[in-house]
Amino acid sequence: MKEMYPVVVPNDMVNPVLNGQKTTMRFAVRWPLFSRSDGYKRRIYIRKEVDHVNELLKKKTRNPMENISTPFRKGRRLYVKEAWHMCGADNPDGSPHTEFVYRADSETCKFCGKPVKWKSAIFMPSFIARIILQVERVWIERLQDITKNGVLKEGFGKDLVRKYAGNSHNYRLAFSRFWDSLHARKGYSWKKNPHVWVVKFFHLSRGKI
Numbered sequence: 155m156k157e158m159y160p161v162v163v164p165n166d167m168v169n170p171v172l173n174g175q176k177t178t179m180r181f182a183v184r185w186p187l188f189s190r191s192d193g194y195k196r197r198i199y200i201r202k203e204v205d206h207v208n209e210l211l212k213k214k215t216r217n218p219m220e221n222i223s224t225p226f227r228k229g230r231r232l233y234v235k236e237a238w239h240m241c242g243a244d245n246p247d248g249s250p251h252t253e254f255v256y257r258a259d260s261e262t263c264k265f266c267g268k269p270v271k272w273k274s275a276i277f278m279p280s281f282i283a284r285i286i287l288q289v290e291r292v293w294i295e296r297l298q299d300i301t302k303n304g305v306l307k308e309g310f311g312k313d314l315v316r317k318y319a320g321n322s323h324n325y326r327l328a329f330s331r332f333w334d335s336l337h338a339r340k341g342y343s344w345k346k347n348p349h350v351w352v353v354k355f356f357h358l359s360r361g362k363i
């Protein structure tokens with residue numbers, strides 16, 4: 155089996171991955187720390203470097219920028235960490251059952267019908283992952299460069315747009331709010347327009363690993 159890397163997928167995004175609607179994911183680029191002359195360290199980037207990285211990524215060069223860590227290279231396999239639980243409740247007929255269940259399927263256990271206390275996706279062990287992805291292409295762009303079409307490829311259908319942007323029907327607004335709910339407090343808010351890795355992937359069935 156090829157080495158696989160974990161990727162945490164929020165609950166809202168699991169079904170869009172499963173049904174093939176979501177084909178890209180964005181992650182903030184963590185630029186390396188450089189010391190300034192006054193001793194402070196800060197993350198900096200040089201515009202020229204972004205073009206350079208994108209150029210090298212096109213040529214499929216391995217690890218074009220040694221000091222930026224990204225597990226998202228073409229051909230990499232990723233396993234999806236999602237909200238889960240092992241249900242140990244009894245079936246309606248009183249017989250015991252233990253099954254791994256996934257929150258994206260239903261808020262109640264699909265085997266016994268009882269409510270489940272979900273565990274965070276972060277703590278999902280790899281052996282119960284059911285979704286395996288393969289990286290097809292990677293590039294860097296600015297977060298706000300995303301178009302409506304780009305938001306669709308991020309897995310936003312009408313329901314998710316309504317959830318995050320109300321009746322505005324504004325896809326980019328929905329995506330910006332979704333993004334901020336995950337990344338704003340880490341310093342990568344929509345407003346700051348950070349550089350992001352755009353990872354295009356396809357879904358591998360477990361049988362192909």
Ligand SMILES: [Zn+2]
Pocket residue numbers: 241242243251253263264265266267268
């Ligand atoms: Zn159950």
